Amino acid sequence: MGALLKLNQVERSFGTDEREVKVLKGITAEFPSQQLIALRGRSGSGKTTLLNLIGGLDQPTNGEIFFQEQLISSLPEKLRTEMRRCKMGIIFQSYGLVPMMTVEENVEFGLRIADIDRTEWKQRVAEAIELVGLTKRKKHRPFELSGGEQQRVAVARAMALKPPLILADEPTAELDTRMAFRIIHAFQELLSQTDTTVIMTTHDPGILEIVDHVYTLEDGQFAQE
Numbered sequence: 471m472g473a474l475l476k477l478n479q480v481e482r483s484f485g486t487d488e489r490e491v492k493v494l495k496g497i498t499a500e501f502p503s504q505q506l507i508a509l510r511g512r513s514g515s516g517k518t519t520l521l522n523l524i525g526g527l528d529q530p531t532n533g534e535i536f537f538q539e540q541l542i543s544s545l546p547e548k549l550r551t552e553m554r555r556c557k558m559g560i561i562f563q564s565y566g567l568v569p570m571m572t573v574e575e576n577v578e579f580g581l582r583i584a585d586i587d588r589t590e591w592k593q594r595v596a597e598a599i600e601l602v603g604l605t606k607r608k609k610h611r612p613f614e615l616s617g618g619e620q621q622r623v624a625v626a627r628a629m630a631l632k633p634p635l636i637l638a639d640e641p642t643a644e645l646d647t648r649m650a651f652r653i654i655h656a657f658q659e660l661l662s663q664t665d666t667t668v669i670m671t672t673h674d675p676g677i678l679e680i681v682d683h684v685y686t687l688e689d690g691q692f693a694q695e
């Protein structure tokens with residue numbers, strides 16, 4: 471099989487005419503399976519915009535995005551949602567947890583909507599919650615947890631799915647160094663056992679050093695490394 475994800479001259483602008491802002495100006499790249507990839511760039515450089523496009527939460531102004539060799543950038547919203555639920559783990563602050571559900575229920579819900587066989591739920595949920603160190607808090611609801619703990623629930627929800635692609639926007643931003651590396655090692659373990667690729671935004675120099683590849687967004691394009 472070819473690359474897991476291909477971006478072909480992807481552009482995204484916001485606004486029109488003289489108020490138009492060109493955020494992404496032609497991104498071309500290929501991302502294989504089983505990679506831990508970091509995306510960096512200064513504030514406003516378009517990292518979140520790019521993750522939204524890859525996750526099908528937004529569509530490019532021009533250009534194409536292929537995921538598992540399927541052109542996803544022009545799929546209708548319903549199909550993009552289905553693809554995201556089944557094949558992507560999303561760790562974004564705005565892609566929130568369900569407030570009325572406990573930690574366990576939130577992680578299980580991700581499996582339910584992805585149509586994962588019910589017999590696998592219990593073990594996958596317990597494993598993922600253990601990986602992010604929240605076993606003692608599994609009966610709590612999100613509002614009873616700190617920001618960093620909520621972020622770890624989102625990580626567990628994505629990890630339990632074991633999807634081909636995990637997209638994570640600053641997944642370690644609110645965590646202390648020890649917990650941040652625990653999460654990164656959990657990503658590494660997942661991708662050594664499955665075909666998962668993780669694309670995450672980060673500014674953390676320690677993390678940038680241990681990932682497989684770093685892409686830097688500069689002036690709407692990937693800078694040459």
Ligand SMILES: Nc1ncnc2c1ncn2[C@@H]1O[C@H](COP(=O)(O)OP(=O)(O)OP(=O)(O)O)[C@@H](O)[C@H]1O
Pocket residue numbers: 484485491493511512513514515516517518519520
């Ligand atoms: N829906 C939108 N409408 C108008 N402008 C937008 C929209 N979304 C993003 N932008 C603009 O696009 C630019 C890039 O934003 P984006 O959130 O992708 O940056 P970022 O690199 O993730 O920044 P940060 O590191 O601060 O999170 C910003 O100038 C932002 O104002």
